[in-house]
Amino acid sequence: MRASRSPVATGPEQVFRDLREVAERVREGLDAEIPESAEDLPADRAPAGQIGRFAQQERSRVLSAGVSGLEKLAAGRDDEIDEDEYFGMEAIVLLEGRPALLVQGRDFPSQQGDWAVLDGQREGICQSIARVGRVEVAGHPSLDWVGTAFLVGPDVVMTNRHVAAEFSRGDGAGWSFRQGMSARLDLAEEFGAAPGDGSLEYAVTEVVGIHPEVDMALLRVDTARGGSEPAGPVAVAADPPADVPGHPVYVIGYPAEDGRRNEPEAMRRIFMDVYNVKRLQPGTTTGLVPGELTVKHDCSTLGGNSGSPVFDLLDHRVLGLHYGGRYGFGNYAVPLWELVEDPLLERAQVNWV
Numbered sequence: 001m002r003a004s005r006s007p008v009a010t011g012p013e014q015v016f017r018d019l020r021e022v023a024e025r026v027r028e029g030l031d032a033e034i035p036e037s038a039e040d041l042p043a044d045r046a047p048a049g050q051i052g053r054f055a056q057q058e059r060s061r062v063l064s065a066g067v068s069g070l071e072k073l074a075a076g077r078d079d080e081i082d083e084d085e086y087f088g089m090e091a092i093v094l095l096e097g098r099p100a101l102l103v104q105g106r107d108f109p110s111q112q113g114d115w116a117v118l119d120g121q122r123e124g125i126c127q128s129i130a131r132v133g134r135v136e137v138a139g140h141p142s143l144d145w146v147g148t149a150f151l152v153g154p155d156v157v158m159t160n161r162h163v164a165a166e167f168s169r170g171d172g173a174g175w176s177f178r179q180g181m182s183a184r185l186d187l188a189e190e191f192g193a194a195p196g197d198g199s200l201e202y203a204v205t206e207v208v209g210i211h212p213e214v215d216m217a218l219l220r221v222d223t224a225r226g227g228s229e230p231a232g233p234v235a236v237a238a239d240p241p242a243d244v245p246g247h248p249v250y251v252i253g254y255p256a257e258d259g260r261r262n263e264p265e266a267m268r269r270i271f272m273d274v275y276n277v278k279r280l281q282p283g284t285t286t287g288l289v290p291g292e293l294t295v296k297h298d299c300s301t302l303g304g305n306s307g308s309p310v311f312d313l314l315d316h317r318v319l320g321l322h323y324g325g326r327y328g329f330g331n332y333a334v335p336l337w338e339l340v341e342d343p344l345l346e347r348a349q350v351n352w353v
Contacts, residue, residue: 010097010098012089015093015097015098020071021113022092022097022113023067023074025096025112025113026066026067026070026096027064027067030063030067062084062088062091063092064088065085065087066085066087066089066090066091067092068085069085069086069089094300096113096115098282098283098298099282099300100255100279101280101281101282102274103190103277103278103279104190104191106126107129108126108129115282117248121313121314125280125311127316128309128316129252130231131150131231131233132148132309133157133200134147134185134254135147135148135163135183135185135204136183136185136186136201137181137182138181139167139178139182140166140167140181145189146163146167147160147162147163147254147304147307148163148252148253148254148306148307148322149307150234150252151234152233152234152348153348153349153351154223154232154233155222155223156218156233156349157185158216158217158219158307158321158350159321160215160307161210161211161217162323163217164217167183170210175207176207182204183204183219184201184204184221185201185219186200187201187231188201189276189277189278191277191278202221202222203221204221205221205222206219207219208344208347209348211342213293214321214323215323215324216321218344218348232351233350233351234309234316234317235315236317237317237318237336237337238337238352240335241285241314244287246286247285247312248283248312248313249297249319250280250313251280251283251299251309251310251311252279252280253281253301253304253309254278254279254305254308255276255279255300256302256303281301283299283300285297285319286298293334293338293339294335295319295320296330296331296332297331297332301325306323307321308321308322309321309322310322310333317353318336319336320334320335321333321334340352
C-alpha cells in the first residue's frame with residue numbers, strides 16, 4: 001500500500017482483525033442512514049438542511065468508496081485500489097479503527113467492532129476521564145486555552161513544556177508566570193455541556209519545574225478552592241508493558257483544529273468540525289524510538305492533545321505523556337516508566353504504581 005495521508009499512520013490491515021466484517025458493518029450503517037429532507041424544513045432552516053444533506057451525501061460517498069477498498073484489500077487486490085478508495089479506507093480507520101469519541105457527563109458512547117472492549121473497561125476509563133483537564137489561560141494575547149494536563153500527585157498536574165511556556169518563563173533560577181497572565185485546570189469542557197459552576201476548575205499556583213531533557217512540565221494546582229471533593233491523582237506506570245509495540249492504550253484530551261499537520265477539508269466534514277472538547281481516543285503503542293525517551297502510538301490525536309496522558313487500557317496506569325505527532329507518521333509520547341527516579345518527578349510526589 002502507498003503511504004498514508006491520515007493522522008493515524010497505521011493501515012487498515014493492521015488496525016482491523018477482519019476487513020470483510022468491517023466493510024459489511026460500515027455498509028449496513030450507510031444503508032440505515034436516512035438523510036433529512038431540506039424540502040420538508042421551514043424556509044429559515046432549509047439552507048442549513050441543504051448543507052447538512054450535502055455533508056451526509058459526501059460522508060456516504062467517502063465511506064462507500066472505503067468499503068470497496070476494504071473488500072479489494074481483503075481479496076488481495078491491492079493494485080486495484082484507487083485514490084478515492086484509499087481516502088475512504090483512511091476515513092474508516094479514523095471513524096472505526098482509531099476513533100476520537102466525544103466525552104459527555106464524564107462518560108463515552110459504546111462502540112461496535114474491535115472497540116466494543118471499551119465497555120468492559122468503562123469504570124476505569126471514566127475514572128481516568130475525571131482526572132484530565134484543559135489548561136486555560138487568562139491574559140494571553142491570542143489564546144484562551146493551550147493544551148491538556150492531568151493529575152499525577154495530590155496537587156500537581158503534568159503537561160508539556162511547550163504548553164507551560166505559553167504562560168510562564170524561566171529566569172535561570174526557576175519558572176514564573178508571565179506578566180499579566182494566569183492559568184487554571186478545567187476538568188470539564190465537554191461537548192454540549194452548559195457553563196459549569198467552577199467546581200471542576202483549579203487555579204495553577206506554581207510551576208513546580210520544567211524537565212531539562214523531555215517535553216514535560218509539572219504545575220501545582222490549588223485543589224482546595226474547588227467546590228467539590230478534588231479528584232485523586234492517576235496511577236503512573238513505574239514499569240513498562242510487556243508488549244510494546246501492539247499494546248492497547250487510550251488517550252484523553254482536547255483535540256483542536258490544526259491545519260498545519262492534520263486532516264484536509266473533506267476529512268473535517270466527516271468529523272463535523274467539533275474541536276476543543278474532551279475526547280477519548282483509543283489505539284495501540286507502535287514501538288519505542290531507539291536512543292530516545294519516546295514511545296510511539298497510533299491514537300487519533302490532533303493539536304490540543306499536547307500534554308495528554310496515554311493510558312494502558314488493561315490497568316489504566318499512565319504509560320506516557322503525549323507531546324506531538326507528525327502527519328502520516330505517528331504520534332509521540334514520553335515513556336514515563338523511564339523517569340521513576342527522576343529528581344523533578346520525585347519532588348512532585350508523582351503517584352507511581
